[in-house]
Amino acid sequence: MQLVLASGSPRRNELLQLLDRPFQVVRPQVPEQQQSGEHARDYVLRLAAEKAEAGAQLSGSDAAVIGADTVVVCDNEVLEKPTDEQDFKRMMAKLSGRAHQALTGVALHHNGATDRVLVSTTVHFKILTDDDISAYWQTGEPQDKAGGYGIQGRAGKFVTHIEGSYLAVVGLPLYETEQLIQAAERSYDER
Numbered sequence: 001m002q003l004v005l006a007s008g009s010p011r012r013n014e015l016l017q018l019l020d021r022p023f024q025v026v027r028p029q030v031p032e033q034q035q036s037g038e039h040a041r042d043y044v045l046r047l048a049a050e051k052a053e054a055g056a057q058l059s060g061s062d063a064a065v066i067g068a069d070t071v072v073v074c075d076n077e078v079l080e081k082p083t084d085e086q087d088f089k090r091m092m093a094k095l096s097g098r099a100h101q102a103l104t105g106v107a108l109h110h111n112g113a114t115d116r117v118l119v120s121t122t123v124h125f126k127i128l129t130d131d132d133i134s135a136y137w138q139t140g141e142p143q144d145k146a147g148g149y150g151i152q153g154r155a156g157k158f159v160t161h162i163e164g165s166y167l168a169v170v171g172l173p174l175y176e177t178e179q180l181i182q183a184a185e186r187s188y189d190e191r
């Protein structure tokens with residue numbers, strides 16, 4: 001079974017390499033816009049599936065195509081990538097000293113269908129000072145990350161503990177991704 005990663009995320013590329021399966025990469029552009037009344041869980045699963053399906057169109061083969069999406073949710077508000085420093089500071093003020101959820105949806109499009117899995121991880125932040133927040137923006141890490149932080153980078157020192165999957169917070173949970181791939185392999189074998 002040929003495998004394609006539909007993602008421009010360097011984290012997802014590095015993580016998928018750890019499954020030791022060859023894969024190609026395509027970078028579909030899928031608009032990320034939550035619909036009114038759409039639950040955060042439905043939203044990340046929809047985006048993951050849209051990325052996988054757009055990736056399948058780009059790759060033009062009958063390969064199995066992986067798409068994923070990560071958002072941070074706090075007080076029912078979905079936090080995506082910060083649009084600017086002010087937006088980032090608002091996000092950090094919200095996340096400071098409490099818990100939030102990092103949701104990652106993973107989708108695998110194969111044989112004309114799209115399988116999906118959602119992984120929710122609770123992330124606890126220490127109380128952030130104004131200096132923490134200003135210094136973190138200057139590192140350049142927050143700009144391309146959901147919720148404005150990367151647990152794998154300098155925001156690691158903000159995280160007191162997590163409940164769930166560290167790799168899902170970073171962008172691609174490997175256990176669940178491997179399960180999706182193995183199920184797809186079985187369905188190709190049965191054809």
Ligand SMILES: Cc1cn([C@H]2C[C@H](O)[C@@H](COP(=O)(O)OP(=O)(O)OP(=O)(O)O)O2)c(=O)[nH]c1=O
Pocket residue numbers: 006007008009010011012032051068069070071072102144145146147149150151152169170171
């Ligand atoms: C919360 C968190 C997110 N992130 C990243 C993972 C994703 O790359 C990004 C969330 O944005 P996404 O829209 O999920 O992904 P992306 O635009 O980077 O890549 P693509 O859609 O092409 O697959 O935030 C971290 O790297 N560390 C973290 O701790």
